Amino acid sequence: xxxxxxxxxxxxxxxxxxxxxxxxxxxxxxxxxxxxxxxxxxxxxxxxxxxxxxxxxxxxxxxxxxxxxxxxxxxxxxxxxxxxxxxxxxxxxxxxxxxxxxxxxxxxxxxxxxxxxxxxxxxxxxxxxxxxxxxxxxxxxxxxxxxxxxxxxxxxxxxxxxxxxxxxxxxxxxxxxxxxxxxxxxxxxxxxxxxxxxxxxxxxxxxxxxxxxxxxxxxxxxxxxxxxxxxxxxxxxxxxxxxxxxxxxxxxxxxxxxxxxxxxxxxxxxxxxxxxxxxxxxxxxxxxxxxxxxxxxxxxxxxxxxxxxxxxxxxxxxxxxxxxxxxxxxxxxxxxxxxxx
Numbered sequence: 001x002x003x004x005x006x007x008x009x010x011x012x013x014x015x016x017x018x019x020x021x022x023x024x025x026x027x028x029x030x031x032x033x034x035x036x037x038x039x040x041x042x043x044x045x046x047x048x049x050x051x052x053x054x055x056x057x058x059x060x061x062x063x064x065x066x067x068x069x070x071x072x073x074x075x076x077x078x079x080x081x082x083x084x085x086x087x088x089x090x091x092x093x094x095x096x097x098x099x100x101x102x103x104x105x106x107x108x109x110x111x112x113x114x115x116x117x118x119x120x121x122x123x124x125x126x127x128x129x130x131x132x133x134x135x136x137x138x139x140x141x142x143x144x145x146x147x148x149x150x151x152x153x154x155x156x157x158x159x160x161x162x163x164x165x166x167x168x169x170x171x172x173x174x175x176x177x178x179x180x181x182x183x184x185x186x187x188x189x190x191x192x193x194x195x196x197x198x199x200x201x202x203x204x205x206x207x208x209x210x211x212x213x214x215x216x217x218x219x220x221x222x223x224x225x226x227x228x229x230x231x232x233x234x235x236x237x238x239x240x241x242x243x244x245x246x247x248x249x250x251x252x253x254x255x256x257x258x259x260x261x262x263x264x265x266x267x268x269x270x271x272x273x274x275x276x277x278x279x280x281x282x283x284x285x286x287x288x289x290x291x292x293x294x295x296x297x298x299x300x301x302x303x304x305x306x307x308x309x310x311x312x313x314x315x316x317x318x319x320x321x322x323x324x325x326x327x328x329x330x331x332x333x334x335x336x337x338x339x340x341x
Contacts, residue, residue: 011119013112014045018263023206040152046099048116060092074114074141078121104187106266108146135162169217177270179299182242226258247294
C-alpha cells in the first residue's frame with residue numbers, strides 16, 4: 001500500500017511594540033471586558049513550517065523547538081479545525097518554528113508563534129482561515145492573545161476572548177517611535193504582578209481614553225494619540241512600577257515628544273515623535289542620547305507609516321552584547337534582551 005503524500009505549509013506573523021492603550025472597557029452589551037490597542041511593528045516575527053502526515057494519528061506531532069507547548073496546542077487545534085473542512089481525518093506531522101522576537105518583554109512573541117503556526121497548518125490544508133477564527137484558536141491555545149492576526153489595523157481588542165471590541169479606524173496617525181528597554185531589558189514576570197480590581201471610576205476613565213483614541217485615529221491627530229498613550233502608560237505603572245519611567249517621561253517632556261508608550265506586560269517602551277516636526281533626525285539623536293544618559297538603553301527606531309513601515313536598529317544596548325532569541329529551530333526559547341538599534 002502506498003503511504004499518503006506529506007503536505008507542507010508555511011506561515012508568518014509579526015510582533016508589536018507594547019500597547020498604546022490597555023484597560024477595562026464596556027462592550028456593546030455594556031459588559032466589562034479587558035481590552036488593549038497594540039502598537040504594531042514590522043521587521044521581526046515568527047515563522048512556522050508544518051508538514052502533515054496523512055494516515056498518522058493526530059497525537060503524533062513533533063515540534064521543534066520542543067518547548068513551544070502553546071504552539072503545539074495551536075497546531076493540534078488547527079488540524080482539528082481544517083481537516084473536517086477538507087473531508088479528511090485529523091493527522092499528525094512535524095512543526096518547525098523560527099523567529100527573532102525577544103521573549104518576555106511584552107512584544108507578543110508567544111502570540112506571534114501561535115498565529116504563524118495556525119497559518120502554516122491551515123496552509124498545509126489549502127485553507128485560508130478568517131481572522132476571527134485565527135483569534136479563537138489562538139485564545140484556546142494560550143488563554144489570551146494579541147491582535148496580530150489583524151495585521152496593522154488599529155483595533156480595541158479583547159485579548160482574553162479573541163474578539164474585536166471596536167475598529168478605531170483605517171490606520172494609526174504617522175509616528176516615529178524611539179524604542180527603549182526599561183528595567184535593563186529584563187523580562188517581566190507577569191504572573192508575579194499583583195492583581196488589580198477596577199471600579200466604576202476606572203472604567204469611566206478608560207472609556208474617556210477610548211473616545212480620545214478613536215478621535216486621534218479617525219482625524220490623524222498624532223499629538224492626541226500621544227496624550228492617550230502617556231495616560232495609559234502612567235496607569236500601567238501602578239502595577240509595573242518601572243523605576244526609570246519618570247526619567248522616560250521627563251525625556252519626552254524635555255525634548256518635545258508627543259508622549260510615551262509601554263508594554264503593559266513587559267519592559268519595552270517608546271518615545272512618540274511627530275515625523276512632520278522640523279529637525280526630525282536631530283531630535284531622534286537627541287532622544288537616544290538623553291535616554292542613554294539616564295541609563296535607559298535605546299533599542300530601535302520605527303514608524304507607523306503605511307504601507308512602508310520601517311524599522312532601524314541602533315548600534316548600542318544590552319542585546320548587542322548578549323544577543324537575542326536565535327532564529328534556529330533547534331534552540332530552546334529563553335528570555336532574551338531586546339536587540340539593540
